[in-house]
Amino acid sequence: MTHFESEIQSLKDRLLAMASRAESAVTNSVKALVERDDDLARSVKENDDEIDLLEKEVDEQAIRLLAKAPLATQLRLIVSATKIARDLERVGDEATTISRRSIELSQEPQLKPYVDLPRMAQMALEMLRDALDAFVTKDTQKARSVIPRDKDVDALNKQLYRELASFMIEKPTTITRCLNLMAISKALERIADHAKNVAEDVVYLYEARDIRHSEASGK
Amino acid sequence: MTHFESEIQSLKDRLLAMASRAESAVTNSVKALVERDDDLARSVKENDDEIDLLEKEVDEQAIRLLAKAPLATQLRLIVSATKIARDLERVGDEATTISRRSIELSQEPQLKPYVDLPRMAQMALEMLRDALDAFVTKDTQKARSVIPRDKDVDALNKQLYRELASFMIEKPTTITRCLNLMAISKALERIADHAKNVAEDVVYLYEARDIRHSEASGK
Numbered sequence: 310m311t312h313f314e315s316e317i318q319s320l321k322d323r324l325l326a327m328a329s330r331a332e333s334a335v336t337n338s339v340k341a342l343v344e345r346d347d348d349l350a351r352s353v354k355e356n357d358d359e360i361d362l363l364e365k366e367v368d369e370q371a372i373r374l375l376a377k378a379p380l381a382t383q384l385r386l387i388v389s390a391t392k393i394a395r396d397l398e399r400v401g402d403e404a405t406t407i408s409r410r411s412i413e414l415s416q417e418p419q420l421k422p423y424v425d426l427p428r429m430a431q432m433a434l435e436m437l438r439d440a441l442d443a444f445v446t447k448d449t450q451k452a453r454s455v456i457p458r459d460k461d462v463d464a465l466n467k468q469l470y471r472e473l474a475s476f477m478i479e480k481p482t483t484i485t486r487c488l489n490l491m492a493i494s495k496a497l498e499r500i501a502d503h504a505k506n507v508a509e510d511v512v513y514l515y516e517a518r519d520i521r522h523s524e525a526s527g528k
Numbered sequence: 529m530t531h532f533e534s535e536i537q538s539l540k541d542r543l544l545a546m547a548s549r550a551e552s553a554v555t556n557s558v559k560a561l562v563e564r565d566d567d568l569a570r571s572v573k574e575n576d577d578e579i580d581l582l583e584k585e586v587d588e589q590a591i592r593l594l595a596k597a598p599l600a601t602q603l604r605l606i607v608s609a610t611k612i613a614r615d616l617e618r619v620g621d622e623a624t625t626i627s628r629r630s631i632e633l634s635q636e637p638q639l640k641p642y643v644d645l646p647r648m649a650q651m652a653l654e655m656l657r658d659a660l661d662a663f664v665t666k667d668t669q670k671a672r673s674v675i676p677r678d679k680d681v682d683a684l685n686k687q688l689y690r691e692l693a694s695f696m697i698e699k700p701t702t703i704t705r706c707l708n709l710m711a712i713s714k715a716l717e718r719i720a721d722h723a724k725n726v727a728e729d730v731v732y733l734y735e736a737r738d739i740r741h742s743e744a745s746g747k
Contacts, residue, residue, distance in 0.1 A: 317602055320609050324616075328660045331616040332653060334623035335719055339649040342630040342712065343642055350627035350634075360620035367613040371606045379598055383536055387590045388607050390539050394586040395611070397543075397550040401579035404553035408569035411561040415569075423562055430558040434551060441547045474707060481700040488693060493561065500554055 313377065320370050327363040330356060372513070389514040393444070396503040396510075400437065403496040403503075410489040410496075420476075420486050429465050429497040432458065436504035444511045452515075455508035462501035469494045532596065539589050546582040549575060591732070608733040612663070615722040615729075619656065622715040622722075629708040629715075639695075639705050648684050648716040651677065655723035663730045671734075674727035681720035688713045 334353050341350035375384045436455050443452035470491055477487040553572050560569035594603045655674050662671035689710055696706040 313599075313602070317605060320606070324609050324612055325660070325664070327613060327616045328656075331619040331623070332656060332660075334620050335626075335649065335653055335656070338623040338626035338630065339646060339716075341627055342633065343646060345630070345634040345638070347631050347634055350630045353627040354624050357620040357624045360617055364613045364617040368610050371610045374602075374606050378603065380532075383532070383593075384597065384603065386536060387539070387593050388610060390543050391587050391590045391607060392611065392614070393543060394546060394583045397546045398579055398583040400550040401553050401576040404550070404557040405573050405576045407554075407557035408560055408572040411557065411564070411569045412566050414561065415564040415566055419564070427558060427562060430554060434554055437547075437551060437554070441544070441551075445544070474704065477696075478700060478703050481697060481703075484697050484700075484703070485693065497558075 313374070316370065316374055320367065320374070323363060323367050323370065327360055327367065330360050330363070334360065368513070385514055389510045392510050393507050396506045400500050400503050403500050406496045407493050410492050414486060414489045417486055420483060420490070425465060425469050426490070426493060426497065429462055429469075429494065429501075432462050432465075433497050433501040433504060436462075436501050437507070440504050440508040440511060443508065444514070447515050449512050449515050452508040452511040456505055459501050459505040462498055466494050466498035532593070535589065535593055539586065539593070542582060542586050542589065546579055546586065549579050549582070553579065587732070604733055608729045611729050612726050615725045619719050619722050622719050625715045626712050629711050633705060633708045636705055639702060639709070644684060644688050645709070645712060645716065648681055648688075648713065648720075651681050651684075652716050652720040652723060655681075655720055656726070659723050659727040659730060662727065663733070666734050668731050668734050671727040671730040675724055678720050678724040681717055685713050685717035 334356050337349055337356075338353045340346065341353065371388070372385070375381055375388065378384055436458050439451055440455045443449065443455070473487040473491050473494075477484045553575050556568055556575075557572045559565065560572065590607070591604070594600055594607065597603055655677050658670055659674045662668065662674070692706040692710050692713075696703045
């Protein structure tokens with residue numbers, strides 16, 4: 310077996326190790342739910358850190374393997390392109406979710422003027438625009454600047470979730486509307502998440518190193 | 529410019545076309561929300577079909593480019609590995625969400641025996657297991673069989689969402705618990721979605737064709 314072949318084999322093995330941990334995570338999380346076992350639930354979170362680490366290792370190994378192949382830079386672009394495309398496809402899905410919920414919302418009177426949602430949308434869109442701009446201009450510093458901003462959108466989403474949850478308890482007639490607004494807020498939070506992924510792919514593409522789940526990503 | 533270089537350039541152009549459509553989708557979906565414009569909301573869904581098509585084209589082009597490179601089969605494995613790894617990482621995240629919500633749920637009396645959620649978990653886990661088994665055994669027929677099952681999990685999630693929404697309107701004291709159960713149901717639906725992605729990657733890996741957004745995927 311050549312070195313290349315054994316590296317490919319170890320890539321496969323690592324992926325299977327991830328798979329087995331991901332399966333256990335799902336099994337245990339549902340077991341924790343059914344058996345109301347908080348300790349088991351907490352162990353899922355710890356296990357998740359291992360899964361994150363394995364993903365990083367898979368990607369690093371993929372980078373090493375590609376670096377040895379002819380046309381390494383172009384290959385990296387191809388890999389990044391398929392990953393970025395998947396994220397953009399998801400952004401489109403989330404926009405479709407927002408639209409579907411908006412149509413439901415327009416069948417009832419508006420709860421209150423929308424302030425937080427357009428602000429979240431603005432932040433998520435700027436992240437997306439900067440990540441794509443960084444892709445075009447090969448500006449990895451700009452790409453890096455996108456990553457920590459995901460936390461701000463997350464925080465806004467959590468805050469809005471809490472506000473809407475309290476609001477529906479106080480006024481149960483608003484439940485349907487609050488659920489729609491929660492779904493929209495969550496969709497915006499996911500769009501920011503995808504923008505962060507694109508930014509990480511841009512750094513990977515031009516610097517050939519993986520910054521996920523590291524200090525730089527603020528995780 | 530060589531043919532390879534011009535193909536790479538056209539891959540980039542296609543990605544930027546996707547990016548611009550994804551941005552418009554988000555902008556228009558939020559505009560539709562704020563201005564209560566149902567027609568604009570519906571146009572986002574139509575635009576989304578174009579984004580899906582572009583993603584398919586990006587991936588097909590990536591396959592064509594990789595096919596021309598030396599070590600084409602190994603390269604395809606590397607690309608698939610990084611995509612599968614990302615999906616598995618997300619499965620871990622969803623399991624963590626389920627665990628977090630379970631801990632919140634165990635602070636209040638249980639609403640009713642859980643029947644649908646363990647069933648959804650079972651279905652999602654079987655999809656994941658089959659997709660990974662297909663990866664190991666190179667069984668693309670098995671991988672293909674995973675794809676339509678995503679619709680069943682989607683249907684269960686939608687049904688449970690409606691039941692829980694009605695339930696919280698009838699009994700507002702259950703709102704917090706219903707919201708946690710909705711989040712768990714959604715997480716399971718996403719796990720099935722990731723299993724479907726892995727299955728699609730396995731077909732791509734061994735058959736070198738893209739089946740997403742085609743008739744076979746039931747979309």
